[in-house]
Structure formats: structure tokens, C-alpha cells
Amino acid sequence: MQNIVILAGNVGATPEARTTQGGTKITHFSLATSRPKRDSDGKVIKDRDGYRVEDTEWHRITCFNGVGKTVEEYVDKGMKVMVRGRIHYTSWTDQDDIKRYGTEIIADEVTFLTRARQASEQQQGERDLPIDDDIPF
Template structure:
């Protein structure tokens, strides 16, 4: 059996990089995925202006090593990315001795689906680059 997750969505904030005591660099960012909200008959709901109503879920994405370094360098808030990785569940006891639980996606690969303003404005010739670039 395999623990495999594939998500495509919008980056919610600029990725944050931290370093553990063992000198491992960890890059984390939030990813929003959306799907249309449906009524009890399965029809897509629309608001008063005719736009479809969506359910949005937020995912915590964690990257290590080269993937994390590249994400920190090239990924920014608002970009569309696809993440391939695995689900990881965690539990800990907080400072008030309450048991807490969390879930994150450990990314094995992050593919940029849209480039941010910084990369689009580069003077570097990007004609050799594909639209989708996996890290």
C-alpha cells in the first residue's frame, strides 16, 4: 500500500524556511484547494451574481532538502502549484498539557503551474522552459 497525495491549488502565503537543531532546512507553505459547493440534489450552488459557490480547504505543505530550497526560491503567494507527496499525521502535548493533533503534506515534488510576477518579469530568456516545472 502507498500513502500518495496529489493536490493542485493556490499558494496562500510566501513559503517560510526554518532550520532544525540538526541543521535540516524545512520549507512550509499553505495551499488552498477548492471545489464547487453542491445542494442536496447535487447541483452546483450559485450566489446572487451567478458565480458558483466554492468550498475551500487549506493544507499545510512541508518540503525538505532540494525541494524546499527550490520552493523557497521560486514559489510565492498566489501562484498555482501541484504538490505530490504523502499525508503525515502528528500529535503533541501543548504547554497547557492538552493533547493536540495535526496533519501536513510532506512534498516529494512541487510543480509550478503559474509563475509569479518576479519570474515573469525576469530578463532571462524563458523560451526554453516548460510551463510546468517540477522541483
């Protein structure tokens, strides 16, 4: 059996990175995925202006080492990315002795579906290449 998840969506905020005492780079970011909201008959619900109404879900993405470094350098809020990885469930007891639960996606790959931000001034001299903004979501 395998635990595999593939998500494509929009990055919710600039990724946050840290390094453990052991030298492991850990980068976190949030990813929003959306799907059309449907009525009890399965038809897509539309608002009064004719636009479809969507359900949005937020996912916590965790990247390690090389993937984490790349995400930290090039990913920014609003970018469209595809994440391939696995679901990881955690539990802990908080300071009030209450059992808490969490879910995150451990990313093996993060693919940029829109142009990545430039890492620093080192790339300022490079020409921008055209991108395809017609990626469906």
C-alpha cells in the first residue's frame, strides 16, 4: 500500500523556513485548492452574477532539505504549484493537557505552474521567459 497525494493550487503565504540543530532545512507553506460547490442534485452552484461558487480547502505543506531550499528561494504567495508527496498525521498534548491532532503534506516534489520569483540579485541580468497563464484550475 502507498500513501501518495498530488495537489495543485495557489500558495497562500510566503514560505517559512528554519534549520534544525542537526542541519535539516524545513520549509512550510500553505496551499489552497478549490473545487466547485454542488447542490443536492450534483449541479454546480452559481452566484447571482453567474460565477460558480467554490469550496476552498487549505493544506499545510512541509518540505525538507533540497526541496525546502528551492521552495524558500523561489516560491511566493499567489504562485500556482503542484505538490507530490504523502499525508502525515500527528498528535500531541498541549500545555493544558489536551490531546491535539494535525495533518500535513510532506512534499517530495514541488512543481512550479507559474513563474517562480527570482532568488536574488544574482539573476537580475537574466531575461524573463514567457509563461503560459492558461493553466486550468
